[in-house]
Amino acid sequence: MSASLPGRLWLVGAGNMGGAMLERWLAGGVFRPDQLLVIDPGAKTLPAGVARVDAAPEGESPDILLLAIKPQLLDAVAPTLATCRPGLLVSILAGVEAATIAARIPAATIVRAMPNLPVSLGQGVVALHSDAADTPARDTAEALMAPLGLVEWLDDETLFHAVTALSGSGPGFVYRFIAALAEGGATLGLPADQAQRFAVTTVEGAAALASASGATPDALADRVASPGGTTRAGLDVLDDGDAIRRLVAATLTAAARRSEELADAAKGAA
Numbered sequence: 001m002s003a004s005l006p007g008r009l010w011l012v013g014a015g016n017m018g019g020a021m022l023e024r025w026l027a028g029g030v031f032r033p034d035q036l037l038v039i040d041p042g043a044k045t046l047p048a049g050v051a052r053v054d055a056a057p058e059g060e061s062p063d064i065l066l067l068a069i070k071p072q073l074l075d076a077v078a079p080t081l082a083t084c085r086p087g088l089l090v091s092i093l094a095g096v097e098a099a100t101i102a103a104r105i106p107a108a109t110i111v112r113a114m115p116n117l118p119v120s121l122g123q124g125v126v127a128l129h130s131d132a133a134d135t136p137a138r139d140t141a142e143a144l145m146a147p148l149g150l151v152e153w154l155d156d157e158t159l160f161h162a163v164t165a166l167s168g169s170g171p172g173f174v175y176r177f178i179a180a181l182a183e184g185g186a187t188l189g190l191p192a193d194q195a196q197r198f199a200v201t202t203v204e205g206a207a208a209l210a211s212a213s214g215a216t217p218d219a220l221a222d223r224v225a226s227p228g229g230t231t232r233a234g235l236d237v238l239d240d241g242d243a244i245r246r247l248v249a250a251t252l253t254a255a256a257r258r259s260e261e262l263a264d265a266a267k268g269a270a
């Protein structure tokens, strides 16, 4: 099998997000398993053929180093990577600034990325930013992320706080809404498993239509709401005092604030 990207990638931290990216790259033929090395003392089940070690091999360097540990672990893990010299370092750590990473791990080019969990299906969102003008490295970062879903560059690194709140954390917020939709249906008498299937498929179909139609979400909501009908009665509850918009705005503000806190905490004393 041939891979679409050459060279070796080290994945530092193969948890929920690192594992999701790995899964998609292998399924899409972006890498062969033998091009990948997982550095994670805790990772148990990895895709067939992918090697795992507890710590970075001394005296070796990958072409691409992907940091996917918890932001709070950066100071513990960085010294173990301080002698490797990756051509490209991609960090998906929430909050943590590129300068914070550059002060701890030498790399020719650092690109920050904020993916989200549906990357495992190639239906994620990935925001990218780099201050580096190294076009080949930027192209490599984009080629790495393209099979994962919608990829867009941010001009301003500080926008990562907003992106992390919206699309990084967003699936978590959508899952809460799906659960609430299903529970609401069950409360009205539907069997719980059926309510769950209907809720998931309703959100899936509504998102697909929003994507395909080009109409705004508010215009689509109006198409669902027959005059004097059931949807308007429900929307009146969501819109009362801008309840849904206020709740979601407060949710995103809390997530973005946490991203700023993680950035500050990671700056530390390097």
Ligand SMILES: NC(=O)c1ccc[n+]([C@@H]2O[C@H](COP(=O)([O-])OP(=O)(O)OC[C@H]3O[C@@H](n4cnc5c(N)ncnc54)[C@H](OP(=O)(O)O)[C@@H]3O)[C@@H](O)[C@H]2O)c1
Pocket (backbone or CB within 6 Å): 012, 013, 014, 015, 016, 017, 018, 039, 040, 041, 042, 043, 054, 068, 069, 070, 071, 073, 076, 077, 092, 093, 094, 114, 115, 116, 117, 168
């Ligand atoms: N989850 C998401 O949707 C998402 C989206 C965008 C960005 N991110 C970012 O991705 C990063 C990982 O998040 P996550 O949700 O995937 O967390 P996670 O599931 O906890 O994954 C982190 C992985 O790192 C491992 N690890 C712990 N100590 C390590 C060490 N010393 N060296 C190497 N690996 C080590 C963990 O093992 P143990 O479990 O044994 O500790 C775990 O497998 C975070 O920086 C987060 O901000 C996550």
